[in-house]
Amino acid sequence: MPAFLIRRLLMALVTLASVMLLTFLLFGLTAGDVSAQFLPAQATRGQRQEWLRKHKLDLPLILNFNRQVTLTDRTSGRGDFIVQDEPGSSAASALGLEPGLTEGQGAAQVTRTLGSQGASWLDARSPLRAIAADRPWADRAIKGTPPRPAVTFTFHDGSRLTLDLSPLTARAGAATLAGGQATVGDLLALINNHPDNRGRLDAGVSGLSAAGAFNSQFFWHLRNTITFEGESFKYQLKLTDIIAERARYSLALTVPSLALGWLLAMTAASLVAYYRGGLVDRLGVLLCVVGMCVPILVYMIVGQSVTLELAPRAALGVTPWTNIYVPVAIAVAAGLGGAVRFYRTIMLNEVRQDYVRTALAKGAPLPHVLFAHVLKNCMLPILTSLVASVPFLILGSLVIEQFFGIPGLGSLVRTSVTDRDAPIMAAITFLTAAVYIVGLLVTDVLYALFDPRIRLR
Amino acid sequence: MSDPATLLAVRDLRTEFRTDDGLVRAVDGVSFALPTGRTFALVGESGCGKSVTAHSILRLIPNPPGRIVAGRIELEGQDILALPERRMRRLRGGRIAMIFQEPQSCLNPVFTCGRQIGESLRLHRKLTGRAARQAAIDLLARVGIPDPARRYGEYPHQLSGGMKQRVMIAMALAGRPQLLIADEPTTALDVTIQAQILELLRAIQAQDNLTVLLITHDLAVVAETAHQVAVMYAGKIVELAATPSVLSSPLHPYTQGLLRSVPRLGHGADRLYAIPGNVPNPLSFPPGCRFHPRCRLGRDDATCRTVGPPLREVAGGHWCACWKCPGFEAGLETDPAGGIRGKETGIRGFLD
Amino acid sequence: MTALSPTTPDDLAAPRGRGLWADAARRLRRDRSAMLCLGVILLYIGVAVGAAAFLGGWNESYDYARANEDPSWDFWLGTDNFGRSTFQELLLGAKVSLTVALLTNLIAVPLGIALGALAGYYGGVLDDLIVWLLATLAAVPEMIRLIALRFAFSTGPLFGFIDMSGVGGLCLALAVTSWIGTCRYVRAETMKIRQLDYVLAARAIGTSGPGILARHVLPNVVHIGIINFSLGMVGAIMAEVVLTYLGLGLTGQPSWGQMIAHSQAKVVVGQWRQLAAATTAIFFLVLALNILGDRLRDALDPRLKNA
Ligand SMILES: Nc1ncnc2c1ncn2[C@@H]1O[C@H](COP(=O)(O)OP(=O)(O)O)[C@@H](O)[C@H]1O
Ligand code: SF4
């Protein structure tokens, strides 16, 4: 038994890992540069870069062997040095530096990187093009003498350093930093050897590290998938918060409809199985098949318009809360046919077993045989089917939520598709899969409880 | 020894199944009587209707597709086919108990043996709690299960086939039955276990003065255990007599064939005989004598091929249904169930 | 036959030879309801083909003068907000439903049979791989699987050049979710068949793996495919409606999915004819497919009879 459980657990973990891989393939790889869809049209390149950086979309896909030019403030352990352009110039952003305050990164060594997209072959001889943006360092809009392409750093201790980048451009005679022949080495030398610097600002090319190699989209995807720490593209909210908020609505819809549906289906199936072959059975099966042949959407449209006639306020939305019973009723009705037929098949299959005849030959009344003997044997397939509906529990019925304006996870999925909000899609796919896999695991344990034959395996 | 009274009489029983492919007359006019305290064997090839006969007695025929369409089954003179279901339930497992061929599948896999025996005790002897537990353990001990207190709490899959059949027997005995129907109780078991189970049945029968309807396709079993035997073929009884007369002087060609196909010690030189041909398709039995396509005497006989022979008493207590059996012409059409013929019960007329 | 003679293991092991197929065909041909269902399905296909061939141009047939008319001789089922014939829309809609249903299963069923038979017959790493794929896909709820695929497909052409936004992509997405059932079942069945005496005998005399697969395994599992094809069509037709409602279906051509999906707002103002027409059309098609599926199961897989 323990060996069996451990094997099952391992299998579940493998499946979970595979699902993560799948979500990465589906949502990570296909995402591409989607920043344009989530930022205002007039967003600057820097804002876009920042957005990509926040969602880790600037990183390499699988493994990160990239190196970057890093600037380190040596005056303090805290890192909030300020970068400012000389008035009229945009030298900082041309370098890929965001003007303004850096985020406090808290580490002893505080760095800012130049150029958000690192490159794997970066060294002192690389052309500046590798990190600098191909854009004019001076604003064309300003007439007269072009401003000096200079950047001012204000360090943590309050001291300042102004760097004039014109040697880099002058040597190439180019209007952009990336356009000339200057190399990364030239930039490093310019900073480190600047007479005013006096060791306050340290520029260098980052080294390779094992940990750094995992700083990639894939591994961030894994991490975010497990922790749900990622952030929605659209809502600027942590996934945990979004999901927790939405799940309430989904559960309010699905828990009652699953419980009620199961109860009704089991009762009906038992009845139909009790009268097997008779008129009740035939009529029941006919009704089930008829019910199964009507698309779920039709149930909802008809149900809603009926509700509109009877109680117009209950036909849409979840205020007041009692409105939830309309979609619950519709979900139950739409699923009943298939469920009854399914449980009937299971029960009839069991009713045909030899032990039923034995129990009857003992003189046990038929209801007792059905509900004590048969039902306990049916528990296995019934449990399995219940587990299979567990994802539905979290997700709610997508269509029903959408239709009745219930702001649950289902409608979240729906809007995420239109919004192309990949992190949400990935998180919910993983969440439902994980719940399902855990459910299967629990079923296996429950099997062992319900079916004594399995204990020995 | 005077003739014991009849415990159960089956008269002109007819049971049919309506299947997708047509009507199956699985039991087609079967009559016999079970004398109290004796073992009566029902033999025949697989599919000839033995089990259906047994299930009919307990009214366990699944409906649909099956239905008992005619006949009477009298338990001490009372027609149990006419009983309401509630009273019938009291008979099942009470006065009439049954054990089945497949102990593997006939016990409910998810209940302990003790609980399954306890159910009978509760239904028929109103025993519950500790009393039921003790009675069940006593029963398990009685059917020869070692360490019965431990077995009480075990599940069927933890027992061997022979043990399971013993549990089935214990379950059957729980209701203190008068009649025990054993439907091929040993077929699914190993040969050595078979002997033990038969010995157990014999011992119990002697102790409780049980009447046993033993269903089997094994003539060796019949020879050892049964007082009387009825041979069934294609839904009908073709020969019925005391066991010694059937075994030593079989009259029906089918019985003769069956006996010849039993391997016997000391006859090693003989090639094992097999009745030619196959069991007929129950959807379309041959016309006339149902055995005629396989019968060496009647294969080409005009009468055999067109008119089915009735069951006649050709000697005292020896019934046979064959045009060619000695003394058939002079035989009387008496009913092996004793008493009046099925025709006069009125049920048959209702159907014809 | 099966219910009559006590079923022995030998009966079950018997190769599904010509006899059994002939027997199944005979049973089906005698089975009036199965034939009726088959007729209904063929009728639908005929209508779909006929409508597609002769009834083009519905999309642009605006006629505001005749908008929202009740049924008349000109418009048997009335007209919609744009004065287009609902009856024409209904006939044209058959094409989408049937194309989706057929194409999906033409992809899913052979895929399921092939992978299931390979996994079941060869076992080992191949089996592990296929089972792993099954487990992974099955762990994701069906609706999410569908939506995720439609999501991924809608980013742009697959591999840069395969356009996945049309009917092909929809069917592929549906197929990727529906091959799983067939594959599982076929795999289990193949594993049983592999152990049977006649297959062992064939292996003993040196028949090659592909030879045994083709001669012994495939003929014994295609019936699963046939049954699942019929029932899979039901799933595809229903899924098309739901996906259309979610905006992930096909656009630009009339379909029953759209007729139903767009009815939410229309029914409120009393326009229920499109809903009723499409629902009725789907109802009878799905009913026929369901019954045919059950009948096929009875005829082709006696073990499942009455189940
Ligand atoms: N539930 C059933 N449905 C259809 N036919 C049945 C059923 N049970 C038994 N039969 C038919 O009744 C005939 C007799 O069966 P049975 O009594 O079980 O034979 P046996 O003598 O081997 O016990 C068989 O031909 C069988 O096909
Ligand atoms: S009646 Fe004829 S066919 Fe039948 S057993 Fe007797 S001799 Fe054979």
Ligand SMILES: [Mg+2]
């Ligand atoms: Mg039998």
